[in-house]
Amino acid sequence: MTKKEEAKIILSEITKMFPDATIELNFQQKHELLIAIMLSAQTTDKAVNKITEKLFSDFRTLEDYSHASLPLLESYIKTIGLYRNKAKNLKKLATIIIDKYDGDVPDTQKNLEDLPGVGRKTANVFLAEYHKIPRIAVDTHVSRVSIRLGLAKKGDSPLQVEKKLMKIYDKSQWISLHHKFIFFGRYFCKARNPKCKECPLLNICKMPVI
Numbered sequence: 001m002t003k004k005e006e007a008k009i010i011l012s013e014i015t016k017m018f019p020d021a022t023i024e025l026n027f028q029q030k031h032e033l034l035i036a037i038m039l040s041a042q043t044t045d046k047a048v049n050k051i052t053e054k055l056f057s058d059f060r061t062l063e064d065y066s067h068a069s070l071p072l073l074e075s076y077i078k079t080i081g082l083y084r085n086k087a088k089n090l091k092k093l094a095t096i097i098i099d100k101y102d103g104d105v106p107d108t109q110k111n112l113e114d115l116p117g118v119g120r121k122t123a124n125v126f127l128a129e130y131h132k133i134p135r136i137a138v139d140t141h142v143s144r145v146s147i148r149l150g151l152a153k154k155g156d157s158p159l160q161v162e163k164k165l166m167k168i169y170d171k172s173q174w175i176s177l178h179h180k181f182i183f184f185g186r187y188f189c190k191a192r193n194p195k196c197k198e199c200p201l202l203n204i205c206k207m208p209v210i
């Protein structure tokens, strides 16, 4: 079987398992999406949703974040990892968006990545979710699944994994592939105890755990 054929089967099987995979972060406003993605680094979406419920209800505008004291911001997000850094970035990011972009979250990869706490993955998720611009955001799940299934190599950086996936799959598949791979990694092909015995991709997988 060629790599292309394998890649097609992989996406088709994962789609059958998680046809409705989508972003699990809660948000209403444009800046809230960026903030939620930024807060989700090194922590779970579930943990982020827990804190953003109150955060987004008490902080309605970017000015609210910009004017808030750091201890106050920290008190809202202290249950997630790296909260001190994230609070600092949150305040700076809000101030920059107000001063430099007239209060509107920028729409280009470069301007997004220039914001504090926003890296390539966060920018990719934001552009894909909010603007529906084809992007593959590579997080720990996408990376692990891609490597186990031979779509990327062990030791590949997130950027290398992203480039390999973009080469194999059509642009029109990128956004939904990202969600499906995340669900597959989060709920089935977990870092520890993947469900290999029940896996429809066992014959293709390069690193089954059985």
Ligand code: SF4
Pocket (backbone or CB within 6 Å): 148, 149, 188, 189, 190, 194, 195, 196, 197, 199, 200, 201, 202, 205, 206, 207, 208, 209
């Ligand atoms: S066989 Fe196991 S490690 Fe391989 S893709 Fe399936 S669940 Fe993941």
